[in-house]
Amino acid sequence: MIAEVGLAALWLAAALSVLQLMSGVFAVRGHDELGALVRPTAIAQGALAAVSFGMLVWLFLITDLSVKLVATNSHSAKPWIFKLAGSWGNHEGSMLLWVTVMALAGGLIALIERRIPEVTMRATLAAQAFVAIGFYAFILFSSNPFERLPMPAVEGQGLNPLLQDIGLAFHPPTLYFGYVGLSVAFSFAVGALLTRQVTPDFARAMRPWILGAWIFLTLGITAGSYWAYYELGWGGWWFWDPVENASLMPWLAATALLHSVSVLAARDALRTWTIMLGVVAFSMSMLGTFLVRSGILTSVHAFAVDPERGTFILFLLAIYIGGALAVFGLRAGSISEGARFSFSSREGALVFNNVMLSAILGIVLLGTLYPLLTEAFDVRVSVGPPYFNPVGAIFTIPMLLVMAVGPLLRWRQDSLARIKLPMVIIAVIMLATLALVVILGAYSLLADLGLAVAVGLAIASVLPLRGRNLLRVPLATWGMVIAHFGIAVALFGMASESAFSEEKLAAVNVGDSTQVGPWTVKLESVTPVAGPNWTAIEGRLQASYDGGEPTEMSPQARNFWAPVQETTESELATRWNGQLYAVVGNEASQGRWQLRLWWKPFVTFIWHGGMLVALGGLLALIGRVKTDLKRRRGEDFVDEESADAEAVA
Amino acid sequence: MKAKHQRLVLIVIAVIALIAAGLLAAYALRNQASYFYVPTQMVEEPPAVGQAVRLGGMVQAGSLQTLADGVTVAFVVGDGDNTVPVRFTGILPDLFVEDSGVVAEGRLGPDGVFVADNLLAKHDENYVPRELEEMTEHQRAKVVAEAEAEAAQ
Numbered sequence: 094m095i096a097e098v099g100l101a102a103l104w105l106a107a108a109l110s111v112l113q114l115m116s117g118v119f120a121v122r123g124h125d126e127l128g129a130l131v132r133p134t135a136i137a138q139g140a141l142a143a144v145s146f147g148m149l150v151w152l153f154l155i156t157d158l159s160v161k162l163v164a165t166n167s168h169s170a171k172p173w174i175f176k177l178a179g180s181w182g183n184h185e186g187s188m189l190l191w192v193t194v195m196a197l198a199g200g201l202i203a204l205i206e207r208r209i210p211e212v213t214m215r216a217t218l219a220a221q222a223f224v225a226i227g228f229y230a231f232i233l234f235s236s237n238p239f240e241r242l243p244m245p246a247v248e249g250q251g252l253n254p255l256l257q258d259i260g261l262a263f264h265p266p267t268l269y270f271g272y273v274g275l276s277v278a279f280s281f282a283v284g285a286l287l288t289r290q291v292t293p294d295f296a297r298a299m300r301p302w303i304l305g306a307w308i309f310l311t312l313g314i315t316a317g318s319y320w321a322y323y324e325l326g327w328g329g330w331w332f333w334d335p336v337e338n339a340s341l342m343p344w345l346a347a348t349a350l351l352h353s354v355s356v357l358a359a360r361d362a363l364r365t366w367t368i369m370l371g372v373v374a375f376s377m378s379m380l381g382t383f384l385v386r387s388g389i390l391t392s393v394h395a396f397a398v399d400p401e402r403g404t405f406i407l408f409l410l411a412i413y414i415g416g417a418l419a420v421f422g423l424r425a426g427s428i429s430e431g432a433r434f435s436f437s438s439r440e441g442a443l444v445f446n447n448v449m450l451s452a453i454l455g456i457v458l459l460g461t462l463y464p465l466l467t468e469a470f471d472v473r474v475s476v477g478p479p480y481f482n483p484v485g486a487i488f489t490i491p492m493l494l495v496m497a498v499g500p501l502l503r504w505r506q507d508s509l510a511r512i513k514l515p516m517v518i519i520a521v522i523m524l525a526t527l528a529l530v531v532i533l534g535a536y537s538l539l540a541d542l543g544l545a546v547a548v549g550l551a552i553a554s555v556l557p558l559r560g561r562n563l564l565r566v567p568l569a570t571w572g573m574v575i576a577h578f579g580i581a582v583a584l585f586g587m588a589s590e591s592a593f594s595e596e597k598l599a600a601v602n603v604g605d606s607t608q609v610g611p612w613t614v615k616l617e618s619v620t621p622v623a624g625p626n627w628t629a630i631e632g633r634l635q636a637s638y639d640g641g642e643p644t645e646m647s648p649q650a651r652n653f654w655a656p657v658q659e660t661t662e663s664e665l666a667t668r669w670n671g672q673l674y675a676v677v678g679n680e681a682s683q684g685r686w687q688l689r690l691w692w693k694p695f696v697t698f699i700w701h702g703g704m705l706v707a708l709g710g711l712l713a714l715i716g717r718v719k720t721d722l723k724r725r726r727g728e729d730f731v732d733e734e735s736a737d738a739e740a741v742a
Numbered sequence: 743m744k745a746k747h748q749r750l751v752l753i754v755i756a757v758i759a760l761i762a763a764g765l766l767a768a769y770a771l772r773n774q775a776s777y778f779y780v781p782t783q784m785v786e787e788p789p790a791v792g793q794a795v796r797l798g799g800m801v802q803a804g805s806l807q808t809l810a811d812g813v814t815v816a817f818v819v820g821d822g823d824n825t826v827p828v829r830f831t832g833i834l835p836d837l838f839v840e841d842s843g844v845v846a847e848g849r850l851g852p853d854g855v856f857v858a859d860n861l862l863a864k865h866d867e868n869y870v871p872r873e874l875e876e877m878t879e880h881q882r883a884k885v886v887a888e889a890e891a892e893a894a895q
Contacts, residue, residue, distance in 0.1 A: 434748075448755065451760060464775075476771065480771060483770070600811060
């Protein structure tokens with residue numbers, strides 16, 4: 094019964110999205126009587142999609158084995174939190190989550206957004222419905238999550254053990270929230286194009302969604318990177334895996350969009366560019382979904398491979414992107430150019446970095462799709478760090494340098510001579526850092542440059558606060574400062590990990606010790622242990638830093654039995670200045686055990702930096718929503734404009 | 743500067759930067775992409791010594807041996823026609839066994855031994871590296887033919 098209610102709600106939501114699209118189209122053509130239906134339909138559609146997803150979660154929580162999806166992806170012995178996560182830890186469920194979040198977002202805009210002209214709003218919701226229809230069709234016709242089995246299964250088959258991890262349980266939904274936020278930004282862009290309303294007000298309406306999407310993407314990428322780091326047991330934190338790139342590309346586009354939409358809101362410039370980025374950002378999130386869900390690329394994430402579904406998503410991708418580009422091509426020419434600015438101004442710096450971000454995006458995109466292209470000619474290649482690192486760095490380093498000085502520049506018209514002193518200070522700090530790391534013995538060019546730029550950027554990022562009353566600095570400015578500082582922190586971690594990591598691989602007798610960096614690690618014992626659905630070999634280690642108090646570590650090599658799979662459970666000893674990473678391997682000859690150890694100085698800065706970036710985004714979002722609420726309470730409309738101007742002054 | 747001109751200048755700058763990025767990427771991809779080889783290709787047209795490539799095939803039964811240091815293994819990868827010796831220092835992936843598929847990332851050494859930095863084996867019961875799927879089909883045909891030949895004797 095629960096499954097049938099869920100399916101019925103899904104069909105109804107799909108039907109409403111068709112109504113929403115049609116009435117929206119009528120609204121754009123000037124038929125107001127039907128246009129009035131758009132908002133209520135969007136709200137109802139959101140509610141029905143939520144009911145449908147709620148039913149799926151319920152089925153998973155009670156482990157209803159007469160439903161095929163539950164039987165193939167869950168198990169009655171699983172802890173409840175993983176039953177919950179199991180509802181979206183598979184293809185069908187994750188698609189339902191996608192469309193549910195999207196429908197809820199549409200409902201929310203319909204409920205609260207009153208700042209832009211009504212007809213633009215309706216066109217936006219029509220675009221939103223247009224995107225949603227494709228997903229509803231996809232789910233209903235090729236990935237029905239509510240399908241029953243002819244005979245209920247006796248027991249479920251379980252969830253991929255690699256996914257039975259609390260961090261990963263919330264990793265996909267986080268990215269989906271990001272993707273969906275970008276779909277809302279896309280709908281706004283299409284709505285504004287169709288009704289020729291590309292204004293600062295439109296930018297302010299769109300901005301919270303971009304910020305929200307960007308925060309979720311940042312968190313998703315950060316969490317995904319940490320998961321890959323400790324769960325895969327390979328010691329790396331980024332592999333340039335196609336699926337990692339699939340989440341990085343929307344982030345790059347969203348970062349560019351976030352900055353250009355701020356220029357549009359504050360200065361009414363970069364109108365067409367912002368619309369274009371809105372289309373690109375959404376294209377990247379659709380491409381991401383396609384790459385992950387189709388299994389077209391070889392990847393550690395490709396646990397849901399199905400070429401037929403891939404074709405369907407590719408078809409959707411072509412319709413959305415082709416349609417959006419067509420509308421863009423037809424209408425972009427009629428959008429008049431916004432305010433002018435000098436090249437040495439805040440806008441100039443933002444435009445430069447927008448172009449750099451687009452270039453990096455292009456490089457990542459080419460590198461990710463290249464294996465697909467060559468496969469058409471029956472040549473199999475894989476593209477990895479030797480391509481991405483140096484080629485990406487050529488554009489990343491200039492971008493980071495401009496990012497250090499950009500916030501110090503004034504809007505519209507400024508001269509570099511005015512900020513000569515801070516620029517000299519930043520340059521001196523960077524050169525001094527570079528000299529220091531070379532003296533310390535790190536000779537990797539990219540890592541050394543990374544460390545130098547990171548230190549310089551960290552100092553530069555707080556300079557916009559100097560000489561100001563910190564209590565009166567707007568939240569949005571705090572957000573910018575913290576996010577830029579977070580980038581510096583993350584970059585420092587990445588460069589330090591690359592420059593100073595030490596690795597030790599050895600076969601060790603029980604009772605013997607081995608050295609890695611400043612650590613002495615003693616293998617105390619190796620014992621078999623068991624968990625609810627696995628058995629494991631556990632190594633007990635005593636690790637002491639520089640002869641200090643020893644820390645107990647117990648890495649495992651686990652065998653899951655539902656479904657059958659082996660995983661490596663690494664163990665980390667964290668200090669403020671880095672992490673010791675330990676993996677236990679197989680038994681070697683003469684009773685020795687393989688141990689793999691890494692000492693990674695400052696590696697945790699990578700994820701702390703990522704969190705800071707997300708925190709900066711959150712502060713900016715709160716600041717924007719607060720000024721918006723003020724305006725709603727009937728306070729002066731000028732308030733928001735002045736807040737915008739001040740936030741960037 | 744007129745508004746119209748500024749837009750034009752910005753577009754030109756952006757296009758130049760993107761084209762530069764594209765050319766750079768294309769150049770780097772030609773040199774840095776790592777090609778996939780099966781043993782027969784590696785024997786007949788070996789890649790340059792030291793160039794990063796991937797080698798895929800079946801781990802030959804009885805070829806796996808651990809060296810004295812306890813962490814280096816040597817084995818032979820074959821595709822039914824030719825074989826390539828491989829050396830790997832590290833912890834073997836969880837589902838690495840003889841007579842099953844593997845993709846080794848690494849480079850060919852001057853002595854003809856493939857030195858692997860990383861081994862991708864069957865990862866779980868659902869995930870198989872894509873190159874291996876086809877490899878095992880090829881292999882399966884071979885095995886069937888050999889079995890039939892044996893039966894005929």
